[in-house]
Amino acid sequence: MSAQNAPERFLSWRFEDEDEAEILTHEKDTKMPNASLIVLHKEDHTLGNTIRMQLLRDVRVRFAGYRMPHPTINECHIKLQTMEAGQAPLSVFDDCLEDLGEEVQRIKIGFDNACRAYEQSGR
Secondary structure (H helix, E strand, O other): OOOOOOOOOHHHOOOOOOOOOOOOOEOOOOOOOOOOEEEOOOOOOOHHHHHHHHHHHHOOEEEEEEEEOOOOEEEEEEEEEOOOOOHHHHHHHHHHHHHHHHHHHHHHHHHHHHHHHHHHHOO
């Protein structure tokens, strides 16, 4: 069953020539120490859960979670809390994205190598 009020999927893509607001916004959490709320605009569960899992692998992270505010709102809210005050949540988030990019590259190289090996095997 599809959501009747959900925005059209093609509307969620970002085009190069669009004049839009930021893709990412950040605000400090006033209720928890060393915490921030990072909002990824025009993203969904796919990226939210992937980033959350990558953040949880980092020893500097005390808590990482994400939520989608509403099915018709195309935003992903990531809550991040670090272990110590000297570890800025936004810096840890940036490191997470870098690590995630490297991991995606390793997967792509492995996939390409497996495809070449399969083609060379003559199957």
